[in-house]
Amino acid sequence: MNNLKWLLIGIAVLLGLYALLQVRESGYTTPTGQVFPENTDDIYRIEMMAKGDSLTLHKKDLEWTIVGHDTLKIRDLRITALFEQVLKVSRETTMTDKSDNWSKYAVDDAMGTHVVIYNAKDELLAHAVFGRSSTDWARNYVRIGDGPEVYLTDRSIVYQVSTDATFWGEKLPDFAPAAVDSSDVAPAPTVVDSTKAGDEG
Numbered sequence: 001m002n003n004l005k006w007l008l009i010g011i012a013v014l015l016g017l018y019a020l021l022q023v024r025e026s027g028y029t030t031p032t033g034q035v036f037p038e039n040t041d042d043i044y045r046i047e048m049m050a051k052g053d054s055l056t057l058h059k060k061d062l063e064w065t066i067v068g069h070d071t072l073k074i075r076d077l078r079i080t081a082l083f084e085q086v087l088k089v090s091r092e093t094t095m096t097d098k099s100d101n102w103s104k105y106a107v108d109d110a111m112g113t114h115v116v117i118y119n120a121k122d123e124l125l126a127h128a129v130f131g132r133s134s135t136d137w138a139r140n141y142v143r144i145g146d147g148p149e150v151y152l153t154d155r156s157i158v159y160q161v162s163t164d165a166t167f168w169g170e171k172l173p174d175f176a177p178a179a180v181d182s183s184d185v186a187p188a189p190t191v192v193d194s195t196k197a198g199d200e201g
Helices: 001-028 078-082 099-105 194-200
Strands: 028-034 043-048 053-060 064-065 072-074 090-096 113-118 124-132 139-145 151-155 170-172
Touching: 064 072, 072 078, 078 170, 090 099, 090 139, 099 139
Parallel strands: none
Antiparallel strands: 028 090, 043 053, 043 113, 053 064, 072 170, 090 151, 113 124, 124 139, 139 151
16 A cells, blocks of 8 residues: 555656656746736837847827938838837747846847837836747747846737838938929010110111
8 A cells, every 4th residue: 555655656756847847848838918018108219229229219299200310201100010019019938037048039138129118208118128039930039127037929029120210211202393384484574675776766
């Protein structure tokens, strides 16, 4: 009887160890949640940084502009995608809880794509760093704020985060002077030389 008891305990321990190894290999599931605040109305400045380059979008009088690029008009479709796709991304699975592994998931300061958002008072609302997955192109990795954890996201959004100003804006059209129809121009009045007219008389 005692032998059977110890056998069952041994089997339970082995099953527990196996389950633990499986969890560590595949990542352990965590409650899903949005990376950025749900209320996007408070967002007035968005900074994006990647590979040493940076770009800032700023909202003024309900209109978004590209800081330092006054000659570009914002592409409305890009802003719509930013708010409906990028800022709605969610985290799903924890891949690691050690900062030493950040480079493995391309979310360290040098390799990652940073998205930082502020409110109208210039207060930090969120800072997330995204990394590309080499095996799952439909998703990215993300770390949030100062936390060491790296999560798998529910979608890929890094291709929608660019530090290229022309990705977000287009050149304003050049306004050429309107062409004048010659038929609309009144003929110049004829000037008669009075001295010449007198000679002819």
